[in-house]
Amino acid sequence: MKVILFGATGMVGQGALRECLLSPDVESVLTIGRSATGQRHAKLREVTHADFTDFTPIERDLNRFDACFFSLGVSSAGMNEAAYTRVTYDFTLAAASVLARLNPRMTFIYVSGAGTDESEHGRSMWARVKGKTENALLRLPFKAAYMFRPGAIQALHGITSRTGFYRALYVVIAPLFPLAKALFPDAVTTTEKIGRAMINAAKRGASKPRLETRDINALAAAN
Numbered sequence: 001m002k003v004i005l006f007g008a009t010g011m012v013g014q015g016a017l018r019e020c021l022l023s024p025d026v027e028s029v030l031t032i033g034r035s036a037t038g039q040r041h042a043k044l045r046e047v048t049h050a051d052f053t054d055f056t057p058i059e060r061d062l063n064r065f066d067a068c069f070f071s072l073g074v075s076s077a078g079m080n081e082a083a084y085t086r087v088t089y090d091f092t093l094a095a096a097s098v099l100a101r102l103n104p105r106m107t108f109i110y111v112s113g114a115g116t117d118e119s120e121h122g123r124s125m126w127a128r129v130k131g132k133t134e135n136a137l138l139r140l141p142f143k144a145a146y147m148f149r150p151g152a153i154q155a156l157h158g159i160t161s162r163t164g165f166y167r168a169l170y171v172v173i174a175p176l177f178p179l180a181k182a183l184f185p186d187a188v189t190t191t192e193k194i195g196r197a198m199i200n201a202a203k204r205g206a207s208k209p210r211l212e213t214r215d216i217n218a219l220a221a222a223n
Contacts, residue, residue, distance in 0.1 A: 004032060018159070019199060052072075063102045068099055070096070116147070138209055147209060152187055156190050
């Protein structure tokens, strides 16, 4: 399986990249980002690209892939709806539209979030925009598309968030993850499980298009 990964320097993206590089099911990984990951591996090739509204200059790099793991995203904190929509919706659909045309047999996996509003009419701005993005992706002519909606995510294997606030927050709450997983197993996942679930969804599919934390954990454990 050949995989394209967007957002490989983010927390979820780092986890997805790690699992792809470890998995015998993944033949090669192409990362697309504004900056390189700094990693070196026989499976890994990286393309840096500045304009995430236009992927036509790198179309020849995006052909003949089996799956795309799209984990690019930003926090909505301090952003107005137009700015958040540009990153969350416009960037995602610009990439996905090109990929759907070039790779009609592709499985597209989008990292959304718990609480996303697919009605697009709720009071929460970020949830509406995420819901709009999910709905648009599910209309594209991919072989399959899955919307991952993780809740609390435990970062493993030295992975950290690029956002300073989240790095500080994770330092504080890290000791609470074992208790949270014991009390609320359906609300907590890990970067490792998300990466494994992505690979399994691309390899064998999933039972439904929108996957909550409990679904992600179950998919990660599937043989």
